[in-house]
Amino acid sequence: MILHAPGEALRLEDVPVPEPGLGQVRLRVLACGVCRTDLHVVDGELPRPKLPLIPGHQIVGVAEDGRRLGVPWLGWTCGECRYCVSGRENLCERARFTGYDLDGGYGEYALADERFCFPLPDGYADAQAAPLLCAGLIGYRSLRMAGDAERLGLYGFGAAAHIVAQIARHEGRRLFGFVRRGDRAAEEFARELGCEWAGPSDEPAPEELDAAIVFAPVGELVPAALRATARGGVVVCAGIHMSDIPSFPYELLWHERSLRSVANLTRHDGEEFLALAPRVPVHSHVEEFRLEDANEALDRLRRGEIRGAAVLRIEP
Ligand SMILES: [Zn+2]
Ligand SMILES: [Zn+2]
Numbered sequence: 657m658i659l660h661a662p663g664e665a666l667r668l669e670d671v672p673v674p675e676p677g678l679g680q681v682r683l684r685v686l687a688c689g690v691c692r693t694d695l696h697v698v699d700g701e702l703p704r705p706k707l708p709l710i711p712g713h714q715i716v717g718v719a720e721d722g723r724r725l726g727v728p729w730l731g732w733t734c735g736e737c738r739y740c741v742s743g744r745e746n747l748c749e750r751a752r753f754t755g756y757d758l759d760g761g762y763g764e765y766a767l768a769d770e771r772f773c774f775p776l777p778d779g780y781a782d783a784q785a786a787p788l789l790c791a792g793l794i795g796y797r798s799l800r801m802a803g804d805a806e807r808l809g810l811y812g813f814g815a816a817a818h819i820v821a822q823i824a825r826h827e828g829r830r831l832f833g834f835v836r837r838g839d840r841a842a843e844e845f846a847r848e849l850g851c852e853w854a855g856p857s858d859e860p861a862p863e864e865l866d867a868a869i870v871f872a873p874v875g876e877l878v879p880a881a882l883r884a885t886a887r888g889g890v891v892v893c894a895g896i897h898m899s900d901i902p903s904f905p906y907e908l909l910w911h912e913r914s915l916r917s918v919a920n921l922t923r924h925d926g927e928e929f930l931a932l933a934p935r936v937p938v939h940s941h942v943e944e945f946r947l948e949d950a951n952e953a954l955d956r957l958r959r960g961e962i963r964g965a966a967v968l969r970i971e972p
Contacts, residue, residue, distance in 0.1 A: 657762040657950040659709045662700030665951045666711070666762065674759070674767045681770045683717025683725060688761030689786035690714075690945075690953045690966035692814065692873065693729070696897045697756055698954060705756050711950075712968070713754035714789035715761030715768070716782045724782075725773040726930075728789045730921050731758045732769050746797075746920035753920075762950050764970055774926050777934045787940045787965035788933055789926075791815035796929040798869045798894040798918045799823060805867030806830060809884055811857055812872030813842045814957075815965035816894060818849055819938055820869065825850035826936045832861050834877075836960065845963055860884065869894050878915065879904035887911035894918050942967045 657666040676682045694711045696702045715727035733740050733748040740748050754760045759767070776785045795816035802808060808824055810817040811834045824831055833846030837856035846854035853862050857877055864886035870877050870893045878901045881891045888911065896919070909915065932938075941964025945953040953966040 657710065657947060659698055659705070659711055660707065662698065662705070666698070666954075668948050671763075673765050676767050679769055679771065680767045681719050681725065681773065683715065683719055683727070683766050683768060684972065685715055685717045685761050685764055685766050685970045686724075687716045687782040687786045687970065688712040688714055688968045689790060689815070690950070690957060690968060691790045692957065693790070693896050694755065695954055695958055696873075699958075701897050702756070706758065709755070710759040710761070710763045710766075711755040712760035712762040712766075713756070714786045714791070715754070715766055716776065716785045716789075717761070717766060724776050725768070726776045726785060726789045727754055727761065727766065727768040727773055728793060728921060728926060729753050729755070730923070731772055743922070743924070746922045746925075751920070762947065762968060764947075764972075772923065774923075774930055777930055779934050779937070780940075783942050783944055783967045783969055784940045786967045787815050787819065787942060788930065788938070791965055792819040792933060792938065792940070793921050793926055793929050794894060794918065795820040795871075796823065796932070797921055797925050798892050801892045801916060801918055802867035802869055802890055805865070805890070807832065807863065807866045807886075809834060809861060809865040809868035809881060810846070810851070811868060811870040811877045811881055812874075813846045813854075814871060814960075814962065816871050817869075818845070818941060818964050821846070821849040821851065822936055822938045823932065832865060834861075839960065841963065842960075865889060867892065870898075871895060873898045875899040875901035879908055882908040882913055882915065885913055887913070889913050891915045892918055940965060944969050946971075
């Protein structure tokens, strides 16, 4: 499924099976998660994607030697810049991203730099493993950035929050879920996943939060989340794109509250998270689509209709 220009639907096309270059592995794709970032790429909200592009950066595939591997968003880094050499390869200025700078997993075959692939835990079926690779991984990094907050607010209850909630409960934190006003199904889903309270994001929380993670790409939620946090609290913005943040009084940041974003992932995050997920154990709720129905999956995600994560299943 190929993107020719932002704003257009993906097109189902036959292309040659890609030939691996030095250090690359060729995977037959079994499943590929559909991420909100894919939506930002397709809708033209992120600048300069490779074009034409095969999107998708939560790839579960099988290598020619039979190994089942996962391919995440971080597809390549330079290894020599000040970020790479200080354990912050997620910030590499020359990084290349899967399904953005590099062709991704909305297809039958994908190439990946073997150094950036992860072996996947055995207990997960292909479709269930796919959302671990971005929703899970970036969610996990966001949770680490929230520190040891006991009372945690999650804004936007999609693929990432549904995995983070399970880890946070496993760690003994108390959870509060904020969803779009009127989205009863999302409120109920948040409660099922361990939120002791779930309600509309424009309503005050029942008590102060120690941290909040904003997954929804909605700038208005940032001052709302700051307002909901206690002194010393942290607000983490977990998405790659967000609408403008409205101005807000300094009072909301005062008393050592902090506001930060989370960008991409390191391979270290991946190793830690994929070891942790089966121990929790994280169960991913997925809605499966055929490869040729990728546009429908993206539309449903855009309308907030996916419960958990959307995943494309690729039949051989
Ligand atoms: Zn670098
Ligand atoms: Zn993603």
